[in-house]
Amino acid sequence: MFDTSLSWGDIVFLAQGAGMTLAVTAVSVIAGTILGIFCGVIRVQLGPYWSIPLTFVLDIFRSVPLLIQLVLANAFQSIAKLGWPPFTTSCVVLSLYTAAYCTEIVRGGIDAVPLTTRRAGRSLGLSWWQDMRFIVAPLATRVSLPSWIGLTLGVMKDSALVLWLGLIELLRASQILVTRLQEPLFILLICGAIYFLISFPIARLGGYLEKRWSPND
Amino acid sequence: MRITTAAFGLMAAITMVSTAQADKLDDIVGSGTLRCAVVLDFPPMGSRDASNNPVGFDVDYCNDLAKALGVTAEIVETPFPERIPALMSGRVDVGVASTSDTLERARTVGMTIPYFAFEMAVTANEKTGIKSFEDMKGKVVGATAGTFEAIALEKQVKAWGGGEFRPYQTQADVFLALSQGQLDATVSTSTVAQANVKTGKFPGIAVVGKAPFDIDYVALFTNREEYGLINFLNLFINQQVRTGRYAELYEKWVGGDLPSLTVNGVYR
Amino acid sequence: MFKYSFQWNQALKALPQMLDGALVTMQIALLSMAIGLVVAIILTLFRLSGSRLLRGFAVAWVEIARNTPALFQIYMAHFGLGSFGIHLSPFTSLLAGIAFNNAGYLAENFRGALKAIPDTQARAGRSLGMTSLQAFRLIVVPQMLRIAFLPITNQMVWAILMTSLGVTVGMNTDLAGVTQALNARTFRTFEFFALAAVIYYLIAKVVTLAARLIASRLFRY
Numbered sequence: 001m002f003d004t005s006l007s008w009g010d011i012v013f014l015a016q017g018a019g020m021t022l023a024v025t026a027v028s029v030i031a032g033t034i035l036g037i038f039c040g041v042i043r044v045q046l047g048p049y050w051s052i053p054l055t056f057v058l059d060i061f062r063s064v065p066l067l068i069q070l071v072l073a074n075a076f077q078s079i080a081k082l083g084w085p086p087f088t089t090s091c092v093v094l095s096l097y098t099a100a101y102c103t104e105i106v107r108g109g110i111d112a113v114p115l116t117t118r119r120a121g122r123s124l125g126l127s128w129w130q131d132m133r134f135i136v137a138p139l140a141t142r143v144s145l146p147s148w149i150g151l152t153l154g155v156m157k158d159s160a161l162v163l164w165l166g167l168i169e170l171l172r173a174s175q176i177l178v179t180r181l182q183e184p185l186f187i188l189l190i191c192g193a194i195y196f197l198i199s200f201p202i203a204r205l206g207g208y209l210e211k212r213w214s215p216n217d
Numbered sequence: 218m219r220i221t222t223a224a225f226g227l228m229a230a231i232t233m234v235s236t237a238q239a240d241k242l243d244d245i246v247g248s249g250t251l252r253c254a255v256v257l258d259f260p261p262m263g264s265r266d267a268s269n270n271p272v273g274f275d276v277d278y279c280n281d282l283a284k285a286l287g288v289t290a291e292i293v294e295t296p297f298p299e300r301i302p303a304l305m306s307g308r309v310d311v312g313v314a315s316t317s318d319t320l321e322r323a324r325t326v327g328m329t330i331p332y333f334a335f336e337m338a339v340t341a342n343e344k345t346g347i348k349s350f351e352d353m354k355g356k357v358v359g360a361t362a363g364t365f366e367a368i369a370l371e372k373q374v375k376a377w378g379g380g381e382f383r384p385y386q387t388q389a390d391v392f393l394a395l396s397q398g399q400l401d402a403t404v405s406t407s408t409v410a411q412a413n414v415k416t417g418k419f420p421g422i423a424v425v426g427k428a429p430f431d432i433d434y435v436a437l438f439t440n441r442e443e444y445g446l447i448n449f450l451n452l453f454i455n456q457q458v459r460t461g462r463y464a465e466l467y468e469k470w471v472g473g474d475l476p477s478l479t480v481n482g483v484y485r
Numbered sequence: 486m487f488k489y490s491f492q493w494n495q496a497l498k499a500l501p502q503m504l505d506g507a508l509v510t511m512q513i514a515l516l517s518m519a520i521g522l523v524v525a526i527i528l529t530l531f532r533l534s535g536s537r538l539l540r541g542f543a544v545a546w547v548e549i550a551r552n553t554p555a556l557f558q559i560y561m562a563h564f565g566l567g568s569f570g571i572h573l574s575p576f577t578s579l580l581a582g583i584a585f586n587n588a589g590y591l592a593e594n595f596r597g598a599l600k601a602i603p604d605t606q607a608r609a610g611r612s613l614g615m616t617s618l619q620a621f622r623l624i625v626v627p628q629m630l631r632i633a634f635l636p637i638t639n640q641m642v643w644a645i646l647m648t649s650l651g652v653t654v655g656m657n658t659d660l661a662g663v664t665q666a667l668n669a670r671t672f673r674t675f676e677f678f679a680l681a682a683v684i685y686y687l688i689a690k691v692v693t694l695a696a697r698l699i700a701s702r703l704f705r706y
Contacts, residue, residue, distance in 0.1 A: 007267075009267070009268055009269070010269075013269050060686060062642075062689075063642070063646075063685065063686045063689035063690065064646070064682045064685045064686050064689075065645075065646040065647075065648075065649035065650075065661065065685055066646070067649045067650060067652075067661065068649060068661065068664075068678055068681055068682050068685060069682070071298075071302075071674060071678050072674075072675065072678045072679060072682055074299075074302045074306070074674075075302050075305075075674040075675035075678060076675060077306055078301075078302045078303070078304075078305035078306030078307075078308075079305060079306075079675055081305075081306065081307055082306065083306055083307040083308060084306065084308075085308060086308075153552070157552075157553065157554040157555070158554065158555075160554040160556045160557060161556060161650075163296075164296070164298070164299070165299060165302075166293075166294055166295050166296055166299045166303070168294075171554065171556060171557060171560075175387075175389070176257075176258070176265060176269065178389070178393070178564075179258050179264075179265075179387075179389035179393075180264075180265060180267075180269075181418075182393070182396075182418035182419065184393060184397075184564045184565065184567070184568050185565055185568040185569075188557075188560065188561055188564070188565050189565075191557065192549075192553050192557055192561065195552065195553045195554060195557065196548075196549065196552045196553055199551075199552035199553070200548065200552050203548075203551065203552060297669070298665065298668065298669060301672045301674065302674055319670075321670055321671050321672075322670075322671070322672050324671070325671065325672040325673060326672060357574075359655060362652075362657070362665065362666065362669050363665075363666065363668070363669020363670060364669075367669075368670060381574075382657070383574075383575055383655035383657065384655055384657050384662075384666065385654075385655045386652060386653055386655075386665075390564075390653075390655070393564060393567075394563075394564070394567070394655070397564070397567035397568060397570075397572070398567075398570065398572055399563070399567050399572045
């Protein structure tokens with residue numbers, strides 16, 4: 001059907017690009033989530049007033065375009081002579097970016113746990129840690145998981161921007177092939193299809209969990 | 218004269234070593250690898266072959282440089298905007314990336330003597346009927362963002378008044394836009410224009426003439442304060458021309474009249 | 486501490502140029518939001534309609550917009566459509582890409598908001614003699630916009646951030662485009678981009694604050 005000069009080697013090249021996209025996403029989401037949970041709990045514990053500095057810093061990552069963040073971080077690491085390869089820089093920026101959003105999700109999740117439930121737990125003699133572990137964590141996870149899945153997918157798509165730093169991820173791999181083969185539409189469609197195939201099933205899972213776990217639906 | 222400079226550089230280097238202050242040249246020789254920043258969507262200077270490995274004039278030039286230093290070469294692909302951050306962060310040692318030696322840039326990085334020179338050519342989409350540089354007046358034109366020709370062309374478009382200038386981030390995007398008809402014409406280095414037209418992958422575009430811009434001399438670059446390395450690079454470029462290797466590489470990748478790398482009537 | 490010496494005055498000299506760029510950025514963001522809102526409402530209507538074709542179209546739009554990168558969508562609007570001979574200027578491609586993205590996300594938000602509006606209201610409207618389109622326009626849409634106000638604000642901030650992707654399709658008049666042009670000419674990446682980051686941050690904050698003011702005005706009752 002398609003008269004194309006796309007070879008198997010090129011398909012492998014695209015797959016490697018997709019692998020890079022997944023690797024960057026995995027590292028950033030894991031690191032970002034850990035940091036996000038940490039910051040989210042701190043925010044709830046400190047209350048809105050005392051956590052203003054933290055909120056302010058995290059807010060920056062949500063109010064400046066990711067592309068600008070990446071370029072700026074890369075310029076900074078070069079000035080500071082950290083010698084980070086693009087992969088590290090990309091992961092650091094994306095992790096902080098993820099953490100900024102994750103903090104809000106975690107905070108929302110914790111806030112959704114009725115205070116009375118927690119008080120009941122505490123009055124039964126649970127320590128703060130036990131309260132967090134056995135009451136807040138399970139309930140908050142239910143509330144937060146759909147948004148967290150949404151965030152993960154968002155980071156996966158936003159990771160396309162790391163091509164600016166010279167990392168060959170899925171979109172960059174397709175651009176390289178477009179340059180060589182001059183079949184922009186066909187190759188871009190394949191690239192879009194790969195993104196869709198990765199993202200869509202997970203998005204559906206998120207939607208399913210949301211439906212299943214939301215109390216009055 | 219150049220030998221004396223080189224000797225001075227060598228002496229300076231020796232003094233620095235004796236005070237246990239290794240400079241970049243020592244670092245490269247010591248580490249055994251030379252990392253070059255090369256732009257790989259800029260054929261024939263840099264591109265990828267059928268198995269997606271880097272090839273091109275700049276790639277060969279980097280390999281020669283590594284051989285001269287007695288080390289192995291490592292090609293680090295950098296998109297145009299990434300060349301300088303890559304250098305500043307120490308991810309690469311030298312840029313072999315067809316970088317125009319403008320004074321504005323020399324405020325930030327250290328440029329060598331020219332290692333290549335481009336003439337500027339106008340490439341147009343045949344449908345537009347553009348036959349010369351002047352025909353571009355009032356048309357939609359574009360070039361690779363931040364390059365010598367982009368800056369000159371943008372200025373020209375403003376001087377003409379009317380028409381539109383569009384910078385794209387890669388040379389590949391410029392030709393893609395041109396063959397799709399998004400752009401009516403572009404000014405690029407004639408070597409790059411000819412190489413792209415020759416591939417036959419862009420139907421309907423042709424090189425239609427020269428652009429009356431100054432010759433675009435491109436230099437190798439490294440950190441501004443690395444005089445030892447810059448001296449070595451200058452001598453290396455001189456030797457490439459002297460030994461005929463420059464002509465050989467030019468014939469291999471470009472072909473035609475060998476551009477002169479000297480400017481009449483002035484020292485560098 | 487660093488071997489690099491910062492040259493801020495160069496960046497500050499370019500500030501007026503960058504602020505002009507910020508205006509273009511705002512213009513694209515606002516236009517893309519306006520188009521996105523209208524299209525999203527139409528898509529929502531399609532989803533509610535009986536026609537399988539229209540429903541399928543709306544679902545496909547929403548899923549593609551939400552499951553591929555914005556950068557991909559913008560690139561596609563420029564070079565993808567270009568191979569069909571449809572030539573959009575960088576401004577239009579960027580606008581089309583972001584509006585496409587906005588419409589998809591907003592339509593999904595509206596679907597959630599719709600759940601909160603009881604059917605009985607639209608039916609009550611119908612029994613008062615409204616056509617179904619009237620009932621949708623006069624009863625459902627106002628409430629939908631109100632419930633989805635926060636997500637709409639968030640999408641607006643997103644739209645502003647997404648405009649920075651225009652540089653990949655030859656955009657040179659918006660804030661990111663101007664910044665990148667200055668950077669390419671002088672190689673002073675950090676200074677210019679730091680200034681751009683501050684401007685983007687301020688724009689995003691002003692928009693959020695304005696939205697809050699509007700909300701407190703509109704939703705007093």
